[in-house]
Amino acid sequence: IPLFSRKGKTPRRHPPKKPPNSQKDPVGVYCRVRPLGTENEECCIEVISSTTIQLHAPEGFKTNRNGEYKETQYSFKKVFGVSVSQTELFDFVAKPLVDDLISGKNGLLFTYGVTGSGKTFTMTGSPGQGGLLPRSLDMIFNSIGPYQAKRYVFKTDDKNGMEVQNDVDALLERQKRENNLPVPKTPSSRQKVDPEIADMVKQEEAYKADGVDEDSSYSVFVSYIEIYNNYIYDLLEETPDDAIKPKPPQSKILREDQNHNMYVAGCMEVEVKSAEEAFQVFWRGQKKRKVANTRLNRESSRSHSVFIIKLAQAPLDADGDNILQDKNQVTVSQLCLVDLAGSERTGRTGAEGNRIREAGNINQSLLTLRTCIEVLRENQMCGTNKMVPYRDSKVTHLFKNYFDGEGKVKMIVCVNPKADDYEETLLVMRFAEMTQEVEVARPMDRPICGFTPGRRHRNQAFKEELSRKLEERGGPVDRDMPLVVDNLVYSLPPLPSCELTDPHDDITLPRLIEALQNRHRIRHFSPLQNGKLFEKDKVIQNNKSEIERLEKKTRMQEHKIDILQKATKIYEDDKRSLQHELETRDQRLHREQSEKRRMEQRMQGVVSDTQLRWEKECERRVNAMQLEMQNKLWVKDEKLKQLKAIVTESKTPGRPEPPPRQTQPKRPSREEKRSAPTSTPVRPLHRRSRSAGGEKWVDHKPTTNVDLGTVLQPVIPNAIQVSAPNEKALSKCDRYVLTHQEVASDGEIQTKLIKGEVIKTRGGGQAVQFTDIETLRQEITTVPSRKRRSSEGKPTNGDGSDGTWTDVETRCSVALEMRAGSNMGPGFEGHGITKRRKP
Structure with missing residues (x-):
C-alpha cells in the first residue's frame, strides 16, 4: 500500500486511539418556564412536579381523531418554574460544568426553545439578575484568582494549542503590545468598569470551585462567535472603521487540530484577568450580534451565538516558584455557552425579505441538530452504525467532539406557556424528550504531574519568613520584599570549599573564617543599602503616581477622541443615508418619467386604434343604413308594381279565369x-x-x-x-x-x-x-x-x-x-x- 497518494498529498491521519471508557452519562436536559406576559393570557403549560410538566391543548386545537383535547406530560432532569431565580438555575446546571472546567474537563451548555421563550435572558440575564454566563465567569475568577499567571505567559498558537513563555519573554511581549496599541482594545483591571456590567457580574454569593490545584498557574482566554446563515463570524474581530465604505466582516472556517478536535480558524482569543473584563469583552461582541425586530420579539436573535471560555493551566516547577516550561504539561479545557436562535414560523413573525432567509437557515440548522440527535439515539439503542450528519450544519460540526465523548453536554429548554406557541412548544418537548435518551462518554481525568504537592505554599512560607527576619533587622518591608530578599541573598559572596583532606591543612579553615567574616560585615552593611533602596522606592512610587496621572489624562483624551469619532461616524452615516435616499428618489423620478412616456405612447396608440375602429364602424353603419333604405324603397316599389299589375289585369275585359x-x-x-x-x-x-x-x-x-x-x-x-x-x-x-x-x-x-x-x-x-x-x-x-x-x-x-x-x-x-x-x-x-x- 503506498504511503502517499498520486497527487503528492499526505494521507489523512487517523485519530489517536483513546482508552475505552465504558462509563457514559445521558445528556442533561432541563426545562425552564417563563412567566406569561399578561395575566389574562391563555396558558397551555402546567408544572406538575419538580421533574414533570403537562401541556394542555388550547381551545380550538384538537389533536385526537375524535375531536377531543389531548393532554401530554414530559419529564426532565429538573423543571424550573416561573418563580425560580437565576441563582438556583446556576446551582443546578452551570456550577458543575465550571467545576469540571477547573478540573481540566470540557463542557457544553445549550439554551433551546421557541422565539421569545427567554433563552437570552437565561444565558445573559439583566442588571441585578445575572445569567449563567456572568455567574460562570465570576466563579472561575473567584476560584483561580490568587493563582493566575501574568499576561502573555500562556500564548495561543494558530492551531488550537497553547504555549508557555518565561517571564522575560512575556514581559517583552507585553511591552511590545502596549507600544503598538496606544488605545487599549481590551479593558484592563486598572480601568473603570461600567457599573451596569459590574452589577451583572458581581453576585450576592461568591462561588468557588473545590478542586483547584494550588501548585498550578492558570490563565483564562475568551472568544465569541456567531453562526449567521450557516456562516461563522468572529464578533471580537477588530475591523478598520471606514465611514465612507465600511468593510463587511469575513466569515471563518472550521478546522481540525492534531487531536482531531474542531475549532474556528483565525478566531480572536482574548486573555482576561477578571470577570468584569471578560464580561466587558462579551458585551463588546454582543453589540455586533445580528438581531431584528419581529412580530414575536422586539430583539429576536437571528444567529446562534457561541461564547467559549478556555482555561489553560500548567504546574509549577519543583521549587514552586516558576511555571514548568514544558508544553506537554499544559492542560487546556473549555466551556462553550451556546445561545441558539429560536425556531419560528414565518407566518406568525410576519417575516419578509432577509428575515425569511434568516428564519429558513435557523430552522434548517435546528433540524440538522435534531437529525444528529436522532441518529445518535438510534445507533445507541439499536446497535446500528449510521453516519451522523454533523457536516450538514456549522453548529453540529463545531460540537461533534462533545457528542463523541470530549465533555459533558447539557441543554436548557426554555418554553413560553402562552397558547399561541403551543404547536412549536410541542415540537420542542418531543425533541427534548428524545435528547435525554442520548448518552455521551464520560471524559477522562487529566494526569497529575510527578512533583510533590504543596510547592507553592512552601515557597511562599519561606519568602514570608525571610521577610520577617529582615524586618526584625530594620530592613524595608513592602510588596516588593521577595525581590529585595533575592537581591540580598545573591549579593553575599559564595563560601569556599570546606572539604578537609589533610589534618595538617592550614589553608582551608582560615579561608572559610575570612569568608564568613566578609558575609557578616556585608549583612551589617545591608541596612544602609536598604535605606537607599527605600529612597529609591519612594522615587519609583512618585514616578508611578505621575504615570497614573498621565495615563488618566490619556484615557480622558482617548474618551474624547472616541466621542468625536462616534459623532463623525453618525454624521457620515447620516450623509450616506441621505445620499442613498437622494439616489433612490432620483431613480424613482426617472422611473416615473419613463413610465409616463410609455403611458403617453400607449394612450396615443389606443386613441389612434379607437379612432380607426370607430371610423370603420361609422362607415359600416352608414353603408348598412343606406342599403337598408334602398332595400325598403325597392321592396315598396315592387309591391306597388305588382298591385298595379294585378288591379290592371282584373279591370281588363275578357280576363282569364x-x-x-x-x-x-x-x-x-x-x-x-x-x-x-x-x-x-x-x-x-x-x-x-x-x-x-x-x-x-x-x-x-x-x-x-x-x-x-x-x-x-x-x-x-x-x-x-x-x-x-x-x-x-x-x-x-x-x-x-x-x-x-x-x-x-x-x-x-x-x-x-x-x-x-x-x-x-x-x-x-x-x-x-x-x-x-x-x-x-x-x-x-x-x-x-x-x-x-x-x-x-x-x-x-x-x-x-x-x-x-x-x-x-x-x-x-x-x-x-x-x-x-x-x-x-x-x-x-x-x-x-x-x-x-x-x-
Whole structure:
C-alpha cells in the first residue's frame, strides 16, 4: 500500500486511539418556564412536579381523531418554574460544568426553545439578575484568582494549542503590545468598569470551585462567535472603521487540530484577568450580534451565538516558584455557552425579505441538530452504525467532539406557556424528550504531574519568613520584599570549599573564617543599602503616581477622541443615508418619467386604434343604413308594381279565369322575424353590388356544406372563395363571411352567415372581428287543389268567402315577401329563403 497518494498529498491521519471508557452519562436536559406576559393570557403549560410538566391543548386545537383535547406530560432532569431565580438555575446546571472546567474537563451548555421563550435572558440575564454566563465567569475568577499567571505567559498558537513563555519573554511581549496599541482594545483591571456590567457580574454569593490545584498557574482566554446563515463570524474581530465604505466582516472556517478536535480558524482569543473584563469583552461582541425586530420579539436573535471560555493551566516547577516550561504539561479545557436562535414560523413573525432567509437557515440548522440527535439515539439503542450528519450544519460540526465523548453536554429548554406557541412548544418537548435518551462518554481525568504537592505554599512560607527576619533587622518591608530578599541573598559572596583532606591543612579553615567574616560585615552593611533602596522606592512610587496621572489624562483624551469619532461616524452615516435616499428618489423620478412616456405612447396608440375602429364602424353603419333604405324603397316599389299589375289585369275585359284558391303562406311570428329576417328575391335587372362601396370579401365555405338547391342564394361578386382561411387571403380583403350549416329544431337544414371585419394588428398580422349573424331558413307551404264556386257562379274559397277578392289577396300573398336583413353585406341576393311546393 503506498504511503502517499498520486497527487503528492499526505494521507489523512487517523485519530489517536483513546482508552475505552465504558462509563457514559445521558445528556442533561432541563426545562425552564417563563412567566406569561399578561395575566389574562391563555396558558397551555402546567408544572406538575419538580421533574414533570403537562401541556394542555388550547381551545380550538384538537389533536385526537375524535375531536377531543389531548393532554401530554414530559419529564426532565429538573423543571424550573416561573418563580425560580437565576441563582438556583446556576446551582443546578452551570456550577458543575465550571467545576469540571477547573478540573481540566470540557463542557457544553445549550439554551433551546421557541422565539421569545427567554433563552437570552437565561444565558445573559439583566442588571441585578445575572445569567449563567456572568455567574460562570465570576466563579472561575473567584476560584483561580490568587493563582493566575501574568499576561502573555500562556500564548495561543494558530492551531488550537497553547504555549508557555518565561517571564522575560512575556514581559517583552507585553511591552511590545502596549507600544503598538496606544488605545487599549481590551479593558484592563486598572480601568473603570461600567457599573451596569459590574452589577451583572458581581453576585450576592461568591462561588468557588473545590478542586483547584494550588501548585498550578492558570490563565483564562475568551472568544465569541456567531453562526449567521450557516456562516461563522468572529464578533471580537477588530475591523478598520471606514465611514465612507465600511468593510463587511469575513466569515471563518472550521478546522481540525492534531487531536482531531474542531475549532474556528483565525478566531480572536482574548486573555482576561477578571470577570468584569471578560464580561466587558462579551458585551463588546454582543453589540455586533445580528438581531431584528419581529412580530414575536422586539430583539429576536437571528444567529446562534457561541461564547467559549478556555482555561489553560500548567504546574509549577519543583521549587514552586516558576511555571514548568514544558508544553506537554499544559492542560487546556473549555466551556462553550451556546445561545441558539429560536425556531419560528414565518407566518406568525410576519417575516419578509432577509428575515425569511434568516428564519429558513435557523430552522434548517435546528433540524440538522435534531437529525444528529436522532441518529445518535438510534445507533445507541439499536446497535446500528449510521453516519451522523454533523457536516450538514456549522453548529453540529463545531460540537461533534462533545457528542463523541470530549465533555459533558447539557441543554436548557426554555418554553413560553402562552397558547399561541403551543404547536412549536410541542415540537420542542418531543425533541427534548428524545435528547435525554442520548448518552455521551464520560471524559477522562487529566494526569497529575510527578512533583510533590504543596510547592507553592512552601515557597511562599519561606519568602514570608525571610521577610520577617529582615524586618526584625530594620530592613524595608513592602510588596516588593521577595525581590529585595533575592537581591540580598545573591549579593553575599559564595563560601569556599570546606572539604578537609589533610589534618595538617592550614589553608582551608582560615579561608572559610575570612569568608564568613566578609558575609557578616556585608549583612551589617545591608541596612544602609536598604535605606537607599527605600529612597529609591519612594522615587519609583512618585514616578508611578505621575504615570497614573498621565495615563488618566490619556484615557480622558482617548474618551474624547472616541466621542468625536462616534459623532463623525453618525454624521457620515447620516450623509450616506441621505445620499442613498437622494439616489433612490432620483431613480424613482426617472422611473416615473419613463413610465409616463410609455403611458403617453400607449394612450396615443389606443386613441389612434379607437379612432380607426370607430371610423370603420361609422362607415359600416352608414353603408348598412343606406342599403337598408334602398332595400325598403325597392321592396315598396315592387309591391306597388305588382298591385298595379294585378288591379290592371282584373279591370281588363275578357280576363282569364282567376287561378284556383291557394292557402295563404305561413307568416312568421315576431320572434322569428327578429331571429331570421327574410331575403329579397333575385332581380336580374338590379344588382346591389353597385352600392357595395368597393369592399372586398373573403367567402369561407367549408367543403362539408350541402347544396340546398333553393331559388335565392347569397352571391358575393369579386369575392375570394376559400375552404379554409389563410393569411394571404385575409391580407387582400376588408370583410369576412363564414357559411355554416346545421339542423334546425324542425328537422330542416338552416344556413348561418357569420360576418366580420378584417382588422390589421399592430404586429403586422390580421384579425377577424365578428359583427353580425344572419340565418337562412327553408320553409315549405302546401296549396290545396279543390275549388268550388258559390251559388252565384263566382269563384269562392273553401270557407265560402268571395273568390274575386280572395283571388287578388291570394295572388298578392303568394308573392314572395322581401325584407332587408340587418347589416347585410354587398352582393347578397337573398336572405331568409321561402320555397313553395306545388300541389
